[in-house]
Amino acid sequence: TIITTEQPTFTYINADFAKAYGLEVEFRKSFKGVTNSAFIDNFSVNMNASLIFSEVDLGSSAVAQERERALQGQSPYIVNAALYYADQSNLNISLIYNIFGERIFSVGDDLFPTIYELPRNSVDLTISKQVGNRVTYKFGIQDLLNARFRFHEDSDRNATINERDNVIFSFRRGTLFSLSATYNLF
Numbered sequence: 001t002i003i004t005t006e007q008p009t010f011t012y013i014n015a016d017f018a019k020a021y022g023l024e025v026e027f028r029k030s031f032k033g034v035t036n037s038a039f040i041d042n043f044s045v046n047m048n049a050s051l052i053f054s055e056v057d058l059g060s061s062a063v064a065q066e067r068e069r070a071l072q073g074q075s076p077y078i079v080n081a082a083l084y085y086a087d088q089s090n091l092n093i094s095l096i097y098n099i100f101g102e103r104i105f106s107v108g109d110d111l112f113p114t115i116y117e118l119p120r121n122s123v124d125l126t127i128s129k130q131v132g133n134r135v136t137y138k139f140g141i142q143d144l145l146n147a148r149f150r151f152h153e154d155s156d157r158n159a160t161i162n163e164r165d166n167v168i169f170s171f172r173r174g175t176l177f178s179l180s181a182t183y184n185l186f
Contacts, residue, residue, distance in 0.1 A: 016059030018071060022052035047081045064109040069159070072107050075100040090130035098122045102161060105151055115168050116161050118150040134184045142176040149173060 026048040032041040054071035070076070078100045085093040099121050108114035123144040130136045148170055155165045 015056045018056040020054040024050040042087045044084045050078045072104045075103040077101040092128045094126045096124045113153040115153050120147045136182045138180045140178040146172050146175045
């Protein structure tokens with residue numbers, strides 16, 4: 001952020017040095033053969049989680065800013081979980097969950113504190129059905145929970161958001177419903 005008037009102006013500056021490293025774990029499991037139920041055989045799960053450490057060093061270009069901080073936009077963790085259903089009649093259902101850790105939305109300076117985007121739970125549902133060899137119908141719900149997007153400034157400048165920090169903006173985007181039909185010519 002650069003001060004040009006009473007309102008901040010957003011700009012980008014390349015850093016002298018940055019690093020990001022972490023750990024990701026993934027688990028996949030089909031339920032085929034786990035029980036004697038043909039219905040349960042159609043389910044599978046996939047879960048993954050990432051833990052990310054990031055740091056940027058602005059070097060001498062760190063005018064009115066901290067020289068070292070986390071990378072803008074990089075969450076310290078990401079968790080995904082999915083439940084899938086696929087049967088012999090070409091019915092496919094997926095339910096997908098995602099959450100990410102508190103991340104820098106806008107880097108602050110001496111006058112304007114850094115703004116953080118807070119974690120948000122997201123759930124998406126997709127149902128598709130292939131009819132014959134050429135037609136597929138698909139129904140989707142994106143952001144089923146319609147969770148609030150929350151952006152807070154780090155008013156006390158301690159690099160984390162707490163009850164003393166100001167809300168900059170908060171909104172619900174809404175839940176998106178989609179319906180489509182695809183016809184395959186070949």
